[in-house]
Amino acid sequence: MRVVGPEDKYKRLAAEMAVERVSDGMVVGLGHGSTAAYAVLRMAVLLRDGSLKDVLGVPCSRRVEEEARRLAIPLATLDARPSLDLVIDGADEIDPGLDCIKGKGGALLREKIVAQASKRRIIVADASKCSARLGEKASLPVEVLPFALVPERHFLESLGGKIKLRPGPDGRPFVTAQGNFILDWSQPPLDNPRELARKLESRAGIMAHGLFLDIVDEVIVAGPQGLRLLRRAERSSPSQGNHALA
Ligand SMILES: O=C(CO)[C@H](O)[C@H](O)COP(=O)(O)O
Numbered sequence: 001m002r003v004v005g006p007e008d009k010y011k012r013l014a015a016e017m018a019v020e021r022v023s024d025g026m027v028v029g030l031g032h033g034s035t036a037a038y039a040v041l042r043m044a045v046l047l048r049d050g051s052l053k054d055v056l057g058v059p060c061s062r063r064v065e066e067e068a069r070r071l072a073i074p075l076a077t078l079d080a081r082p083s084l085d086l087v088i089d090g091a092d093e094i095d096p097g098l099d100c101i102k103g104k105g106g107a108l109l110r111e112k113i114v115a116q117a118s119k120r121r122i123i124v125a126d127a128s129k130c131s132a133r134l135g136e137k138a139s140l141p142v143e144v145l146p147f148a149l150v151p152e153r154h155f156l157e158s159l160g161g162k163i164k165l166r167p168g169p170d171g172r173p174f175v176t177a178q179g180n181f182i183l184d185w186s187q188p189p190l191d192n193p194r195e196l197a198r199k200l201e202s203r204a205g206i207m208a209h210g211l212f213l214d215i216v217d218e219v220i221v222a223g224p225q226g227l228r229l230l231r232r233a234e235r236s237s238p239s240q241g242n243h244a245l246a
Helices: 008-019 034-048 062-070 108-116 146-158 193-201
Strands: 027-030 056-059 084-089 118-126 140-144 162-165 181-186 206-209 218-223 226-232 243-245
Touching: 008 034, 008 084, 008 118, 008 218, 008 226, 027 034, 034 062, 034 084, 034 118, 056 062, 084 108, 108 118, 108 140, 108 206, 140 146, 146 162, 146 181, 193 206
Parallel strands: 027 056, 027 084, 084 118, 118 218
Antiparallel strands: 140 181, 140 206, 162 181, 218 226, 226 243
C-alpha cells in the first residue's frame, strides 16, 4: 500500500487542475506515478457523474491500465488512436524551462512515446519537484538492453557520476515493460542536458533516458504558495525552451 504524504494534497490539486483541460470526446494519455494517478481518479469521477463524455485513455504502463480498468475508464491503444489530444503525467524534477527528468516509476520509454504522440503535454507535480538545474534533485534513469548492460554501464561511468542498477521489489534487477534494465545515474547538476541527451541517444544499447527536453507544454505545480501554471510560450522553436508564467 502506498504511504500518503503531506505533499499528496498538492499532487491532487495539480492533477485536478490538469483534468479541467480534458473535454468530451478527447483521447488522453494517462501517466504513471502517484501524481498522475490523481488525474486518472478525477477523470473517472467526472466520467461516472456524466460531466465528461466519450473520453478514451491511453495508459503509459500496465499498472495505470489496471487502475483505469478498475475505475471503468474506457481505454484505447496507440495502434487504434495514434494521435492523442493531451497527456497528463508526473515528473521527478522540473527546471524553469519546463524540461524534466522522469522515470523513477520505470515507465520512461512509454511515457515519452505517449508524450510524443500527444498534441498537448501537461506535467503535474508538487512544488518539491522544481529545481534551478536538472540533476539537483533526481538521478537520471537510463533504460538499457540487458545484452548491453556492462558496456553501457562503462560508457556512463566514463562520463562521471555514480551508477546503480535499479533493483526490483524482489531484490533482482528491475525489468521494464520492454524487458530492459534501468541504470540510475546520479551526477552533479547538468550543465548541458541537450548534449548529454545526444550522447545517450547515440548509444545502441541505451533504449531510453529520463530527460524530457522541449517536450512539455504546461507544468502545473501545487505547493504551500498555491497553484502555479507554467507554460511554454513557443512550440514552433522548441530548441529555445522559452516559457512564461501564466
Ligand atoms: O516518470 C514517472 C514514472 O516513470 C513519474 O511520472 C515520476 O516518477 C513522478 O512520480 P510521482 O508522481 O509518483 O512522484
